[in-house]
Amino acid sequence: MKTELPGRTPFNSDAARDIAYHVHAQTNLDAHLKTGPFIIAKGDGAGVIDDQGKRYIDAMAGLWSAALGFSEKRLAEAAYKQMLELPYSSTFAGRSCPVLIELAERLMSIAPKSVSRALFCNSGSEAVDTAMKLVWYYQNAKGRPEKKKIIAREKAYHGSTIASASLTGLERMQREFDLPIARVVRAPCPHYWKFAGPGESEGAFSERMAIDLEAIILREGPETVGAFIAEPLQGAGGVIPPPAGYFKRVEAICRKYDILFIADEVICGFGRTGEMWGSETYDLAPDMVTCAKALSASYLPIAALMINERVFEAMVEQSRKITLFGHGFTYSGHPVAAAVAVETLKIYEERDIVAMAKEASPSLQKGLRAFAGHPIVGEVRGVGMIAGVELVADKAVKRPFDATKGAGAIVQEEMKARGVLVRALGDVIAFCPPLIIAEDEVKTVTARFGEALDAAAAKLL
Ligand SMILES: Cc1ncc(COP(=O)(O)O)c(C=O)c1O
Structure with a gap:
C-alpha cells in the first residue's frame, strides 16, 4: 500500500514510508529520520532475511526472545487452529477457556518450585507492573501499609511501563520521563569484574554487596521495604551473571526482614541460562x-507472573474483604497467544530445550572466551546460551572507550556487515541466539565476531 495523506508528499519506498509514519521504540528518532529503518522481511530458522534478500544469523533471537527461531510452523498452525476454535475470551469474572487452563497447568508443572499459580498478561513490563501492584496489595492484606518500597538494582532492566521503567536501573529509560516514581529504592549492581576492589575475592565482593543491601534496608527502615526484585542474570544492563554466593546472602537478608523476593525471569526463563x-x-x-x-x-x-501460596492467600483474603481482585487486562490470557504458548512448551518438552541449551552452550561460551585476550576485550561473560563481551580501550586498567567513539555500535555494524545480528548495549556486545541454533551457525557467529573485533580495533585504537 502506498499511503497518500492530504498535504503530505507520497512516499514510494518502504524506508521512506517508515520514516514518514512510524515512531520507533528505543531508537534515536532524530538519527532515524536520516538513516531510516533496517527492514526484516522474513524469518528463516535461527536467522532472518532483510528486504534486500540478505540472510543474517540472529544471534540475539530478536530481543532475547525467539527461542525457537523464526520459522516454526507448528506455532503458526497452533495460532490458526485456535483462531478458528475460539479467537477471543476474557479471564474477567471467573471466565476461562480450555487452552488457557492447559497453559496454566503446563507452566506450573515446569515452574520454579517455590511458586504455584500464574496470572497472565501480555508483556514482561506488564508482568513486572503486576508484581509491583501485588507487593502493595499483599502488604495491605497483611496490615502493613508502610511496607511498600521495592528495592531494585543499578543496571536492572525490568521494562518500559511507568512502574517497570522505574524499577529499571538505566538512566536512558528514565531521563526526561519524570521517572522513577516514589517507593523505588536502588541497590548496587553486583558486577564483580567491574566493581570489585583491588585484590577483593568474588566471595568477599558478594559479601560486601550483601552488607550494602542490608545497610540500605536498615537506612530505609525494614518496616518500609516490601520487596526486592532482581533478574537472576542481568540482561539488558550488560549481561551480568551474579557473583558466587551473592543470591544466597541476598535471599537470607530478604527473609530476615520479611521482604518479598521477585525474580524477573523475562530473559532467563525457559532454558536460557542452561536450566x-x-x-x-x-x-x-x-x-x-x-x-x-x-x-x-x-x-x-x-507473559505471566507466577506467585507462591503466601501471596495468593493474601489476595484471596483481600477479595473476601473487598469482593473483588480488581486487576486484569482485556488480553490477559488471550486464547490465541495461550495456544501458541502451549505449543511452545510442548516443543520445549519434546526437544528437551534445557538439554539443547546445555549442549549448545560450550560452543558459544568457549567460542567467545577465545577472544578474552583481544586488545579491545575487557571481559567475556555469560552462562548457558546468553553471553556478553565488554569492550575496553585499555585492558590493563579496564578503561572504557570514550562514549562518543561508539565502540559497541561499530562492532555491531561490523557483525551486521558479516551477516550476524548482535546487540550493542553501550560497549557490551550481547549474544542470546535462538536455542535451536545449529552448532555450525554458532561457529559462524564466533568466527565473524573475531573478524568484527579486529576491524573495530583497527578503527578504534
Ligand atoms: C528482565 C526483563 N524484564 C522485563 C522486560 C520487559 O519486557 P517487555 O519488553 O516484554 O515489556 C524485559 C525486556 O527485555 C526484560 O529483559
Whole structure:
C-alpha cells in the first residue's frame, strides 16, 4: 500500500514510508529520520532475511526472545487452529477457556518450585507492573501499609511501563520521563569484574554487596521495604551473571526482614541460562517470578507472573474483604497467544530445550572466551546460551572507550556487515541466539565476531 495523506508528499519506498509514519521504540528518532529503518522481511530458522534478500544469523533471537527461531510452523498452525476454535475470551469474572487452563497447568508443572499459580498478561513490563501492584496489595492484606518500597538494582532492566521503567536501573529509560516514581529504592549492581576492589575475592565482593543491601534496608527502615526484585542474570544492563554466593546472602537478608523476593525471569526463563529457570541455575526460591518472551517463543505477546501460596492467600483474603481482585487486562490470557504458548512448551518438552541449551552452550561460551585476550576485550561473560563481551580501550586498567567513539555500535555494524545480528548495549556486545541454533551457525557467529573485533580495533585504537 502506498499511503497518500492530504498535504503530505507520497512516499514510494518502504524506508521512506517508515520514516514518514512510524515512531520507533528505543531508537534515536532524530538519527532515524536520516538513516531510516533496517527492514526484516522474513524469518528463516535461527536467522532472518532483510528486504534486500540478505540472510543474517540472529544471534540475539530478536530481543532475547525467539527461542525457537523464526520459522516454526507448528506455532503458526497452533495460532490458526485456535483462531478458528475460539479467537477471543476474557479471564474477567471467573471466565476461562480450555487452552488457557492447559497453559496454566503446563507452566506450573515446569515452574520454579517455590511458586504455584500464574496470572497472565501480555508483556514482561506488564508482568513486572503486576508484581509491583501485588507487593502493595499483599502488604495491605497483611496490615502493613508502610511496607511498600521495592528495592531494585543499578543496571536492572525490568521494562518500559511507568512502574517497570522505574524499577529499571538505566538512566536512558528514565531521563526526561519524570521517572522513577516514589517507593523505588536502588541497590548496587553486583558486577564483580567491574566493581570489585583491588585484590577483593568474588566471595568477599558478594559479601560486601550483601552488607550494602542490608545497610540500605536498615537506612530505609525494614518496616518500609516490601520487596526486592532482581533478574537472576542481568540482561539488558550488560549481561551480568551474579557473583558466587551473592543470591544466597541476598535471599537470607530478604527473609530476615520479611521482604518479598521477585525474580524477573523475562530473559532467563525457559532454558536460557542452561536450566529451565535462572532461579534454578542460581538456586533461588522467589515469592514471585515473571516470564514472557520465550513463553511463546515470542510468536505472540504473552507473559505471566507466577506467585507462591503466601501471596495468593493474601489476595484471596483481600477479595473476601473487598469482593473483588480488581486487576486484569482485556488480553490477559488471550486464547490465541495461550495456544501458541502451549505449543511452545510442548516443543520445549519434546526437544528437551534445557538439554539443547546445555549442549549448545560450550560452543558459544568457549567460542567467545577465545577472544578474552583481544586488545579491545575487557571481559567475556555469560552462562548457558546468553553471553556478553565488554569492550575496553585499555585492558590493563579496564578503561572504557570514550562514549562518543561508539565502540559497541561499530562492532555491531561490523557483525551486521558479516551477516550476524548482535546487540550493542553501550560497549557490551550481547549474544542470546535462538536455542535451536545449529552448532555450525554458532561457529559462524564466533568466527565473524573475531573478524568484527579486529576491524573495530583497527578503527578504534
Ligand atoms: C528482565 C526483563 N524484564 C522485563 C522486560 C520487559 O519486557 P517487555 O519488553 O516484554 O515489556 C524485559 C525486556 O527485555 C526484560 O529483559
